[in-house]
Amino acid sequence: MDEVDRSIVAVLEADGRISNAELAARVGLSPSPCLRRVRRLEETGVIRGYRAVLDPAAVGRGLRVFAGVRLVRHGRADVVAFERAVVRLPGVVQCHHVTGDYDYLLHVEVADLPAYEDFHANRLAGLPSVAAVTSYVTMKTLSAGSR
Amino acid sequence: MDEVDRSIVAVLEADGRISNAELAARVGLSPSPCLRRVRRLEETGVIRGYRAVLDPAAVGRGLRVFAGVRLVRHGRADVVAFERAVVRLPGVVQCHHVTGDYDYLLHVEVADLPAYEDFHANRLAGLPSVAAVTSYVTMKTLSAGSR
DNA sequence: AATGAAAGGAATCCCCC
DNA sequence: GGGGGATTCCTTTCATT
Numbered sequence: 001m002d003e004v005d006r007s008i009v010a011v012l013e014a015d016g017r018i019s020n021a022e023l024a025a026r027v028g029l030s031p032s033p034c035l036r037r038v039r040r041l042e043e044t045g046v047i048r049g050y051r052a053v054l055d056p057a058a059v060g061r062g063l064r065v066f067a068g069v070r071l072v073r074h075g076r077a078d079v080v081a082f083e084r085a086v087v088r089l090p091g092v093v094q095c096h097h098v099t100g101d102y103d104y105l106l107h108v109e110v111a112d113l114p115a116y117e118d119f120h121a122n123r124l125a126g127l128p129s130v131a132a133v134t135s136y137v138t139m140k141t142l143s144a145g146s147r
Numbered sequence: 148m149d150e151v152d153r154s155i156v157a158v159l160e161a162d163g164r165i166s167n168a169e170l171a172a173r174v175g176l177s178p179s180p181c182l183r184r185v186r187r188l189e190e191t192g193v194i195r196g197y198r199a200v201l202d203p204a205a206v207g208r209g210l211r212v213f214a215g216v217r218l219v220r221h222g223r224a225d226v227v228a229f230e231r232a233v234v235r236l237p238g239v240v241q242c243h244h245v246t247g248d249y250d251y252l253l254h255v256e257v258a259d260l261p262a263y264e265d266f267h268a269n270r271l272a273g274l275p276s277v278a279a280v281t282s283y284v285t286m287k288t289l290s291a292g293s294r
Numbered sequence: 295a296a297t298g299a300a301a302g303g304a305a306t307c308c309c310c311c
Numbered sequence: 312g313g314g315g316g317a318t319t320c321c322t323t324t325c326a327t328t
Contacts, residue, residue: 001205009206012199016163021304033313035306046205051198052159058148058193059156066213066245066252068283087291094290098213098283105213105283136215136245136252143241144234168321180296182323 001046004029008037009046016050061091061109064138065116067124068102072131081128089123091115102134113137148193151176155184156193163197208238208256211285212263214271215249219278228275236270238262249281260284 007027011018018026024034041047056062071082086095086106093107106124110116116137124133154174158165165173171181188194203209218229233242233253241254253271257263263284271280 006206009199009201013201014198016197016199019304020306030314031305032307032315036312046202048200048202050163051161051200052156052163053195053198054156054160055193055195059153064243066243083289087289089291092291094288096211096213096283096285097287097289098285100281100283102283105285134247136243136247136249138243138245138252140244141241142230142234142244144236144239166321167323177297178322179298179324183295 005037005041005046008034009041012038012047012050056109060111063110063112063116064141065108065110066136066138067106067108067120068134068136069104069106069124069130070101070132071103071129073129074103078129082130085127086124089119089127091119091123152184152188152193155181156188159185159194159197203256207258210257210259210263211288212255212257213283213285214253214255214267215281215283216251216253216271216277217248217279218250218276220276221250225276229277232274233271236266236274238266238270 004027008023011023011026020035020038021031023038024031027034029037038047056064069086071078082104083095083097086092086104091108091110093109096105096107097103098105108116108119110119116135120133120135124130151174155170158170158173167182167185168178170185171178174181176184185194203211216233218225229251230242230244233239233251238255238257239253240256243252243254244250245252255263255266257266263282267280267282271277
């Protein structure tokens with residue numbers, strides 16, 4: 001990871017579909033060594049993949065909610081069971097194991113408030129060991145620059 | 148947005164750098180109409196862009212924290228000043244205006260805990276109208292499938 | 295709207311520096 | 312590690328159905 005590699009990942013983070021030819025020009029290389037560096041960054045896991053960024057509302061994920069979850073018990077079996085189950089729930093984007101007032105902070109995206117009510121009452125509350133759920137419903141999201 | 152469009156965005160969300168030729172094959176079209184559909188999805192804003200997904204630790208963002216922020220005052224000027232300033236802070240990925248115990252939930256990514264201490268004490272606490280900050284430090288993140 | 299052909303461009307590989 | 316050039320594949324456009 002030298003300066004050129006850092007430039008490459010910065011450009012690809014902002015535009016993941018840029019052509020190798022233009023990427024090379026932007027970082028001051030010719031296409032051959034540029035492509036070699038990109039492949040190496042992919043192989044070593046610095047670049048994990050590429051994704052299209054979608055309009056949430058257009059694909060049925062217009063409501064974003066963060067849900068703080070506390071568990072009743074914290075034995076290994078309880079934790080494993082919860083973690084396995086929660087990432088399989090439709091609408092769960094990420095599940096963060098956090099310090100603080102909650103055990104987990106869930107990033108959830110669903111169509112609308114009725115869909116979240118269903119998620120909350122019929123999916124999440126029924127998971128093993130879930131003691132309490134606190135929901136933070138997103139009204140607006142501001143993004144920082146290129147991300 | 149018909150079924151084919153939904154397939155296209157699903158494939159591109161999982162692999163944003165797939166070639167148009169292979170994308171076409173996967174959704175059962177020939178390349179020409181497939182490309183036209185992708186362009187239309189981009190122009191109408193359903194596809195907002197493409198990004199490389201990076202290993203956070205490899206690019207100096209090894210620590211993810213969610214910070215619940217309460218403001219002292221909620222007048223329009225206070226809110227606007229806070230929102231303008233917070234997204235400019237280095238490390239702030241997204242700023243969610245939420246319902247519940249906090250006014251905002253910040254998604255922050257920094258190098259490590261000392262960097263977060265600096266962010267918390269020297270950047271965030273000094274913003275206009277910030278009354279209190281509650282930090283949820285992520286120890287582990289589980290992702291749901293393709294996202 | 296989809297197809298298919300054709301031109302132009304890009305990705306990729308090999309070899310040299 | 313970087314560069315140049317050849318090959319192959321892809322992208323893109325346009326005429327056609």
